[in-house]
Amino acid sequence: MKTRSLTSAKSLITFLLIALRILFLWYILQTALFFTNQIIPAMMDDKNPHISLPIVFKTTDNGHITLAGVEKSDWFTIYSATGIVVTNGLPARVLYLASLGFILSIACSLFMIHLICKMLENARQGNFLVIKNAIRLRHIALLGIALILIDKAFTIISSSYLSDKLAFPGLEFNSFNYYSYAYWKYIFIYIFLIIIAEAFRLGAQLKEENDLTI
Amino acid sequence: MPIIVNLDVMLARRKMSLTELSEKVGITMSNLSILKKGKAKAIRFSTLEAICAVLECQPGDILEFRANE
Numbered sequence: 001m002k003t004r005s006l007t008s009a010k011s012l013i014t015f016l017l018i019a020l021r022i023l024f025l026w027y028i029l030q031t032a033l034f035f036t037n038q039i040i041p042a043m044m045d046d047k048n049p050h051i052s053l054p055i056v057f058k059t060t061d062n063g064h065i066t067l068a069g070v071e072k073s074d075w076f077t078i079y080s081a082t083g084i085v086v087t088n089g090l091p092a093r094v095l096y097l098a099s100l101g102f103i104l105s106i107a108c109s110l111f112m113i114h115l116i117c118k119m120l121e122n123a124r125q126g127n128f129l130v131i132k133n134a135i136r137l138r139h140i141a142l143l144g145i146a147l148i149l150i151d152k153a154f155t156i157i158s159s160s161y162l163s164d165k166l167a168f169p170g171l172e173f174n175s176f177n178y179y180s181y182a183y184w185k186y187i188f189i190y191i192f193l194i195i196i197a198e199a200f201r202l203g204a205q206l207k208e209e210n211d212l213t214i
Numbered sequence: 215m216p217i218i219v220n221l222d223v224m225l226a227r228r229k230m231s232l233t234e235l236s237e238k239v240g241i242t243m244s245n246l247s248i249l250k251k252g253k254a255k256a257i258r259f260s261t262l263e264a265i266c267a268v269l270e271c272q273p274g275d276i277l278e279f280r281a282n283e
Contacts, residue, residue, distance in 0.1 A: 212255040214245050 013124050017117060024113045031106050039099055042092045049095050053158040055085045056177040061170045080178035082155070085162060094161075101154035108147045115140050131208070134201030141193035148187055156180050218278040221250045224269045239264045 042049035059078040066073040115136045122128055160175040225235060232250065236243045241261065248254050262273055269276070 209255045212248060212253065214241065214249045214254050214257050214261050 010124060013120050017120050017124075020113050020117050020120070024110060024117075027106055027110055027113070031103070034099070034102060038095060042095050048088045048090070049092055050086070050088055051090050051095050051098060052084050052086050053090075053094075053098055053162060054082065054155045055162050055166070055173060056080070056082050056155065056159045056175075056179050057168075057171050057173045058177065059170055060172045082177075082179040085166065098154075098158070101150060101157075104150050105147060105154075108143045108150065112140050112143045112147075115143075129200075129204050129207050131201055131204045134197050134204050137197035137200055138194055141190045141197060144190040144193070145187055148183065148190075152180065152184065216280055216282060218280050219249055219252055219254070220276055220278055221246070221265075224271055224275055228269050230269070235265070235268060238268045 038049060038051075058080060062075040062077050064073045065076045119128070119133050119136055122130065122133055156176060159173070159180070163173040163175045166173045225232065232246055233243065236246050239246075239261070241264070249257065262276070265276060266273055
C-alpha cells in the first residue's frame with residue numbers, strides 16, 4: 001500500500017514537471033512570436049504597427065431583456081465590461097511601452113514556473129522539507145502579487161490612454177471601472193501563501209535541527 | 215560554533231577508531247562523523263552518556279566552550 005502511494009506520488013510529480021516544462025516552453029514561444037510579429041516589424045520603419053491593448057468600457061444605450069412567460073420586456077445595460085482593442089492607428093512608442101508590461105508579466109510567470117519545477121525536483125528526490133523550498137514558496141507568492149499588480153496597472157494605464165481616443169457607436173470608454181479592481185481579491189491568496197511559506201520555513205528549520213541532533 | 219567537540223582527541227587517547235566507537239555506542243558512522251566535524255546542532259544526554267561510558271571520560275573531556283573571537 002505504502003509502495004503504491006509512493007509510486008503514484010512520483011508519477012504525479014513527473015506529470016506535473018512535464019506539464020510545467022511544456023508551459024514554460026509555450027511562454028518562451030509566445031514571447032518569441034511577439035517579438036518577431038510585432039516588435040521587429042515596428043523597429044523596421046513600421047510607423048503604425050499592429051497593437052493590442054486592454055480597455056474598459058460600458059454601453060450608452062439600453063437593451064431589452066425578455067423572460068419566458070412574461071409579456072412585458074424590461075431594459076438592461078452593460079455597466080462594466082473589459083475587452084482588447086486591436087489597431088494600427090497608434091505610434092510605435094505605444095507598442096514599446098505596452099511590450100514592457102507584457103515582458104514583465106512573462107518574466108514573472110517564467111520565474112514562477114522555474115521555482116515550482118525546482119520544488120518538484122526536490123520532492124522527487126525526497127528532499128522537500130528544506131529551507132530553500134520555503135524561500136522559493138515565498139518568492140512564488142511575491143511574484144504572483146507582482147503579476148496581479150502589473151496586469152491591473154497595465155489595464156488602468158492603457159484604458160486611461162485610450163479612453164478619449166476611441167469612438168464606437170453605443171459604447172463609452174472609461175479610464176477606470178469595476179474590472180480595474182475586480183480581481184484584486186486574489187492577492188489575498190498569495191498573501192496567505194507567504195504565511196504558509198513562513199510556516200514551511202520554521203518546519204524545515206526544526207527538521208534540520210532534529211536531523212543534526214545526535 | 216562556540217561548542218567544540220574533541221571526540222578525535224579522546225579517540226586517540228583511548229586508541230579507538232570511529233568505527234569501533236560507533237559499534238559500541240550504537241550510533242551510525244554518519245552521525246558520529248557529523249558530531250566529530252562539529253556540524254551537530256545538539257546532542258542528547260543519552261548519546262553523551264553512552265559515549266562517555268565507552269570512552270571512560272567526562273562530558274567536559276569531549277565538549278569544550280570557546281568564545282567567538
